[in-house]
Amino acid sequence: MSTHEPDRAAEDGSGAGSSAPRSLAEALRARDDASLGALLRARPDLLNPVPGDLTQLATRAGTRASVIRALEHLDRFTLQTAQALAVAPDPTTYDTLLALLAGDEGSDAGADARTVFTALPHAVATLREQALLWGPDGQLRLVRTARELLAPAPQRPSPTGLGPTVAETTAGMSPGRLQEIVTAAGLPSTHDPVSAVASLTALFTDRSRMSALLDEAPADAVEVLSRLVWGPPFGQVTAEPAAHLRWLLDRGLLLPTAPGTVVLPREAALHLRGGRAHRALEPVPPAVAPAATHRVAVVNATAAGQAYTALATVEELLKDWDEGGPAVLRAGGLSMRDLKRTAAALDTTEPLAAFWVELAYAAGLIAPDGEADEQYAATPAYDTWLELPAAERWARLVAVWLPATRTAGLVAGRDGAAAVSSAGRTLSALGPHLDRSAAPEVRRRVLALLAGLPEGASPDPETLLARLRWERPLRTAATSSDDAGDPEDLRARIARWTLTEAELLGVTGRGALSEHGRALLDDGAQTPAEAAAVTLLAPLLPEPLNHVLLQADLTAVAPGPLERPLAEALSVLADVESKGGATVYRFTPGSVRRALDAGRTASDLHDFLTTHSRTPVPQPLAYLIDDVARKHGHLRIGAASAYVRCDDDVLLGEILADKRSAALRLRRLAPTVLASQADPSALLEGLRQMGFAPAAETPEGDVLITRAHARRTPPRSAPEPVPEGPPVPDGTLLTAAVRAIRAGDLASTTPRKHAPGEQSGALPRTSAADTLATMQAAVLTGEAVWIGYVNAEGSASQRVIAPIRVEGGFVTAYDHTADEVRTYPLHRVTGVAELEDEA
Numbered sequence: 119m120s121t122h123e124p125d126r127a128a129e130d131g132s133g134a135g136s137s138a139p140r141s142l143a144e145a146l147r148a149r150d151d152a153s154l155g156a157l158l159r160a161r162p163d164l165l166n167p168v169p170g171d172l173t174q175l176a177t178r179a180g181t182r183a184s185v186i187r188a189l190e191h192l193d194r195f196t197l198q199t200a201q202a203l204a205v206a207p208d209p210t211t212y213d214t215l216l217a218l219l220a221g222d223e224g225s226d227a228g229a230d231a232r233t234v235f236t237a238l239p240h241a242v243a244t245l246r247e248q249a250l251l252w253g254p255d256g257q258l259r260l261v262r263t264a265r266e267l268l269a270p271a272p273q274r275p276s277p278t279g280l281g282p283t284v285a286e287t288t289a290g291m292s293p294g295r296l297q298e299i300v301t302a303a304g305l306p307s308t309h310d311p312v313s314a315v316a317s318l319t320a321l322f323t324d325r326s327r328m329s330a331l332l333d334e335a336p337a338d339a340v341e342v343l344s345r346l347v348w349g350p351p352f353g354q355v356t357a358e359p360a361a362h363l364r365w366l367l368d369r370g371l372l373l374p375t376a377p378g379t380v381v382l383p384r385e386a387a388l389h390l391r392g393g394r395a396h397r398a399l400e401p402v403p404p405a406v407a408p409a410a411t412h413r414v415a416v417v418n419a420t421a422a423g424q425a426y427t428a429l430a431t432v433e434e435l436l437k438d439w440d441e442g443g444p445a446v447l448r449a450g451g452l453s454m455r456d457l458k459r460t461a462a463a464l465d466t467t468e469p470l471a472a473f474w475v476e477l478a479y480a481a482g483l484i485a486p487d488g489e490a491d492e493q494y495a496a497t498p499a500y501d502t503w504l505e506l507p508a509a510e511r512w513a514r515l516v517a518v519w520l521p522a523t524r525t526a527g528l529v530a531g532r533d534g535a536a537a538v539s540s541a542g543r544t545l546s547a548l549g550p551h552l553d554r555s556a557a558p559e560v561r562r563r564v565l566a567l568l569a570g571l572p573e574g575a576s577p578d579p580e581t582l583l584a585r586l587r588w589e590r591p592l593r594t595a596a597t598s599s600d601d602a603g604d605p606e607d608l609r610a611r612i613a614r615w616t617l618t619e620a621e622l623l624g625v626t627g628r629g630a631l632s633e634h635g636r637a638l639l640d641d642g643a644q645t646p647a648e649a650a651a652v653t654l655l656a657p658l659l660p661e662p663l664n665h666v667l668l669q670a671d672l673t674a675v676a677p678g679p680l681e682r683p684l685a686e687a688l689s690v691l692a693d694v695e696s697k698g699g700a701t702v703y704r705f706t707p708g709s710v711r712r713a714l715d716a717g718r719t720a721s722d723l724h725d726f727l728t729t730h731s732r733t734p735v736p737q738p739l740a741y742l743i744d745d746v747a748r749k750h751g752h753l754r755i756g757a758a759s760a761y762v763r764c765d766d767d768v769l770l771g772e773i774l775a776d777k778r779s780a781a782l783r784l785r786r787l788a789p790t791v792l793a794s795q796a797d798p799s800a801l802l803e804g805l806r807q808m809g810f811a812p813a814a815e816t817p818e819g820d821v822l823i824t825r826a827h828a829r830r831t832p833p834r835s836a837p838e839p840v841p842e843g844p845p846v847p848d849g850t851l852l853t854a855a856v857r858a859i860r861a862g863d864l865a866s867t868t869p870r871k872h873a874p875g876e877q878s879g880a881l882p883r884t885s886a887a888d889t890l891a892t893m894q895a896a897v898l899t900g901e902a903v904w905i906g907y908v909n910a911e912g913s914a915s916q917r918v919i920a921p922i923r924v925e926g927g928f929v930t931a932y933d934h935t936a937d938e939v940r941t942y943p944l945h946r947v948t949g950v951a952e953l954e955d956e957a
Contacts, residue, residue: 138257143176145252147863153247154859155852160248161188162844168855170915171863179249185263187843188248190592195401197591199241200250201277202395203260204268205384212242212255219401221394222325237401270351270384278395279349280388281381284319287373302368303331318370322385329389331369338362343371343382347390348397351382404584406567408575412628417574421632422658425512425624426679431464431474432515433504436483436496437689438463442829443494446486451549452494454530465697472529472547473619479548480518482836487829494548495829499836504682509656513648516623516638520561523553523839527615555842560586560612565620565639568631576629579617583610624655634658666703668727670736676701684730690716691723705739710746711811720747749811760801762792762812778808861936865904865918881906881914882949892950893929896921902934906948914948 139145146154158165163184169175178184189197202218203210216238220231242258245251253259260268270276281287288296288311296314297307303321308314321327332340339362346353355363355378366372372380388395444456452460452475454468461471478484483500486492503511529547545551567582586609620626625635634654638647662681666674666688674692676685677700691713692703713723723743727735764770767789773779774786782804783795794801798814805812847855882904884892896903902920909915919931922939929947933940 138254139252141176142180142249142252142261143173146172146176146249151853151856151860154856156247157249158852158855159846160191162846163187165847165851165855166844168858169862170859171866172859173863173866175859176249180261180263182263182267185250185261185267188250189264189267190590192244192592193403194588194591195237195399196241196244198396198399199238200245200260200264201268203245203251203258204265205270205276205278205280205395208265209253209257209259212258215242215258217393218388218395219399221392233401234399275350275352279351279397280384280395281349281351282375282384284322284370284373284383284385285315287375287381287383288315288318291373299368299370303370319385322370322383322389325389328386335371336362336365339366339371342366343386343390346382347387351384351387353380353382354378355380400588403588404581406571406585407578407581408571409578409629410576411572412574412576412630414574414633417627417630418632418634418654418658419627421624421627421635422655423624424621424627425634425655426508426659428515428623429508429511430679431466432478432483434464435460435474435478436500439484439494439496440829442487443484446492446494447546447549449543449546449549451546453546454544457529457547469527469529470622473526473622475547476522476524476526476529476552477515477519480522480524480836481515482518482834485831485834487831493829495831497831497834499834501830507652507656508659509652512624512655513652516625516651517648518836519619519623520638521558521839523555523557523841524837525552525554525557525612525615526619527611528552528554553840554608554612555840556609557612558839559842560609561616562639563589564613564616565625565631565635568620568626569636569639571630574630576626577617579614582617583613586610586613665730665732668731668733668736668739670738672705672736672739672742674703674705674731676703687726688730691718691726705742707742707746707811710743711750711806714747714750715813720744723747746811750813760794760796760798761787762794762801762805763790765790773805773808773810776808779804857937861934862915864934865916881916882951884949884951886944889944889947889950890924892952893921893924893944897924902953904951904953905942907942908946908948918953 139148146157149157157179161179161184164175164178169178189200192200199215199219202215206214206218216235219238220234242251245260250261250264251258252261268276270278270281275281291311293311293314296311296318300314300317301307303318305317305321308317321331332343335343338360342353342362343366352375353372355367355372357378359367363372367374367380370383371386373383375381391397438460444452444460447453457468457471457475460475461468464471464474466474475484481499481503482497483503484494485497487495503514506514526547528545529552531545543551563586564582567585568577571577590609617626617629620635621629624632625638626632634651637650637654640647640650660678663676663678664681664684666676666680666684668674673695674688676688679685680688680701688703690709692705692709695702695704710723714720718726720743724735724740727739762770762773762784770786770790770792773792774784781796782801784792785794787793796804802812802814883906892903900920902918905917905919907915907917917936918934919929919940919942920934921929921931923930924944927944928941929944930939930941932938
C-alpha cells in the first residue's frame with residue numbers, strides 16, 4: 119500500500135527545517151492565536167482559571183480529569199486513532215500509525231484502506247488541535263496521560279484487545295529463561311537480556327520469518343492463538359501445560375505475567391491480525407437513513423396541531439392545579455399516587471404526565487408554594503404566559519425544553535447513584551436527582567441530525583442511535599450503567615425520549631422536522647431563532663372560536679379551540695366528555711348547579727347559550743336549566759354547627775324521614791329549621807347526594823356564591839440547567855485569554871539576569887530598597903524589567919514592565935504582559951530583575 123505522507127506542517131507549527139518540539143509546551147508555543155483559541159474552545163475546562171503561561175496550559179492539558187473529558191468528546195475513528203497511537207512506539211511516525219489502522223497490504227482489513235487514508239489526516243488534526251497529540255509527522259507523541267489511559271495494562275485491557283509488548287512482559291524474566299526462548303525460536307544466542315529481547319521483537323515483527331515460525335506450530339497451538347488474537351490477550355495455564363501450550367511458551371508466543379497467567383505479546387498479535395490494531399474500524403460516520411418521507415405541508419400542519427395540543431395540555435394541567443396542586447413530598451417531588459391522578463386528569467399515561475409536569479416546572483409555570491403544608495401551585499409567571507399569543511407561548515415552552523437538563527424519562531426509574539449505597543430510590547417527578555447534563559447536547563444533536571435529512575423525511579431510529587454512538591463512543595460507555603436494569607445506555611434513551619418529546623411539542627410532525635422546528639436550530643440567522651419559529655408557526659395554528667353547537671342530547675360541540683373566556687365559562691356550566699379535533703361538553707344537573715353556585719342566574723345561562731350557540735338552544739337543555747334553578751336554593755344551609763332552613767316544613771319532614779339522612783344527625787329546632795352536628799360542607803354534599811338542591815348561605819342569610827379561587831405561589835424563578843462542564847467561551851473571552859497567556863508566556867520566557875544562587879523559573883526576590891532603586895533607574899533609562907507580583911487574592915505572577923514613574927509607593931509602567939499601562943503597589947512586588955542584553 120502506498121503511504122506517501124501528506125503535508126501537515128502547518129497544523130503543528132513545524133515547518134521544513136524547523137526543529138521538532140521537545141515538549142507539549144513548546145508545541146503550543148509554536149501555534150498561532152487561532153489555533154490556541156480552537157484548543158480553548160474545544161476544551162473549555164483549561165480556562166478555569168486562565169493559565170498564566172503556555173507551560174501552565176500544557177500542564178493542565180495533561181491532567182487526568184481534563185484528558186478524560188477530552189477523550190469523551192472524540193468520535194469513534196478519532197478515538198480509535200488515539201488507541202492505535204497508545205499501542206504504537208513512542209514516538210511514532212505517521213506511516214506507522216496508518217499501517218496500524220489500515221493493516222498490511224492484502225490483509226483482510228476491517229475498513230477500506232483508501233477510506234482510512236482519507237480520514238486519518240482529519241483525525242490526527244483533531245488530536246493535535248485538542249493537545250492530545252503533538253510533534254511532527256515523523257515524531258508523533260500522544261500525551262502521556264492519554265497513553266496511560268488507553269494503553270494495555272493487566273488491570274485494564276486495551277480497547278484494541280492488544281497486550282503488552284515483549285519488552286514489557288519480559289522485564290522481570292531471568293536471563294537464562296530469555297536465552298532458552300531465543301534458542302527455541304531458532305535465533306542465535308545473545309550476550310545480554312536487552313539484545314535477547316530485541317532479537318525476539320525483531321522476529322515477531324518480521325512478517326516472513328514469523329510466518330515461517332507459525333507454519334511449524336501444531337494445529338492446537340494455532341487454535342489457541344486465534345482465540346487470543348483479538349483479545350482479551352490473557353489466558354490461564356496449569357503448572358504442567360499441554361504439549362501445544364508448551365510449544366507456544368518455549369518460543370515466547372505466550373509469555374508469563376503471573377503464576378498461571380500468560381499473555382500473547384503485542385508484536386505477535388499484530389502479525390496474526392495483519393498489522394491491524396482494531397478488528398472493526400469505522401473511519402466514516404454511519405448515515406442516518408430516512409424511514410419515510412412526507413409532504414412538507416403535511417409535516418408542518420401535523421406539527422402545528424401537536425403544538426396546539428401541547429399548549430392545551432399545559433393549560434389543562436395548570437387549571438387542574440389552579441386551586442392548589444398536590445402536596446410536595448418530604449424529599450421533594452410528586453408522589454406516584456399524585457402523578458397517577460394527574461395522568462387521569464390529563465387523560466394520558468404516567469410517563470407523558472411526568473413530561474408535561476416537568477416541562478411546566480422548567481418553564482417556571484409551577485413551583486412549591488413554600489407554605490408549612492407545602493403544595494405545588496401555579497406561579498405568577500403562568501398568568502403572564504397565558505396572555506401571550508399561542509405561537510409565543512409555544513416558543514417559550516420549546517425554548518426551555520431544549521437546554522433543560524431535567525430528564526422526565528427517568529421518572530419512576532431507580533436512582534443509580536443511590537443504588538450504590540442503598541437499595542436505590544424511585545425517582546419522582548419534580549423531585550431531585552433528575553438532572554442529566556448530557557440531555558441538552560443529545561437533544562440538540564438529534565434535532566440537528568433530523569435537520570440534515572431531506573425536508574419531510576423522518577429518521578430510522580436505529581440508524582440515528584448508531585450515529586450518536588459513533589460520535590461519542592466513550593460517553594456512551596460511561597453512561598451505560600446509569601440506570602441499573604436498563605440495557606440501553608443513557609444517551610440512547612435520551613435520544614429516544616427526544617424523538618417522542620419533539621413530536622409531543624410539535625417540533626416534529628410525523629417524525630420529520632417541521633419548518634418552525636428547523637428555525638429553532640438556526641442560531642446563525644439574522645432573525646432570532648424564537649422569533650423566526652413564531653413567525654412560521656403562527657399562520658398554521660387554528661384561530662380560537664367564539665361559538666359552539668348545542669345538540670338535543672344535552673351536549674355542546676366545540677368544533678375547534680375556543681376563546682379563553684368562552685372556554686372558562688363553558689367548563690363551569692358543563693363537563694368535558696371527550697376531546698380531540700372537536701371537544702364535546704355535557705350538561706348535567708350537577709354542572710348547571712355548579713354554574714348557579716358561581717352566582718349565575720337561569721336567565722344569565724339562557725342568554726349565554728343563546729349568544730354563543732350557532733344552533734337554537736334545545737328544549738331539553740332549557741328545561742334542565744329552569745328545573746335546576748327552580749330547586750336551587752330552596753333549602754338553605756348555614757353554620758350552627760350547621761343548620762337547614764326551608765319555608766316548606768313538609769320538605770324538611772321528608773328529609774328527616776329519609777333513612778339516608780341518619781349519618782347527618784339532624785334534629786328539628788323549629789318547623790322550618792333543622793340542626794345538624796355535621797359541618798356545613800358535609801351537610802351540603804350529603805343533601806345533594808340525596809337528590810336535593812340546597813344552597814349555602816352567609817351569616818346574613820344571603821346565598822353564598824362559590825367560585826374557584828386561583829392559588830398562586832410567590833414569584834419563583836425557573837430551575838437552572840445543570841451544565842456538563844465549563845461553558846464554551848465566546849470570542850471575546852477567547853481573545854482575551856489567548857492574549858493573557860501569550861503575555862504571561864513572554865514574561866516567563868524572557869531572558870533575564872539571575873542573581874547568584876537563584877533558581878531558574880523562580881520569582882525574583884529583592885529587598886524593598888533594591889526594588890525601589892532598580893525601578894527608579896529603569897525610569898531614567900527607559901528599559902524594561904522583570905518583576906514578580908502578588909495580587910490581592912494572593913496569586914503570584916511574573917511580568918515584564920517598562921516603568922514610567924515611581925511615586926507614593928506605586929510604580930506606573932507599561933505592562934508588556936497585559937499590553938497596557940498599569941499601576942502596581944510596590945509592596946506587592948516580590949522582586950525585580952534586569953532583562954538579558956540582546957545579542
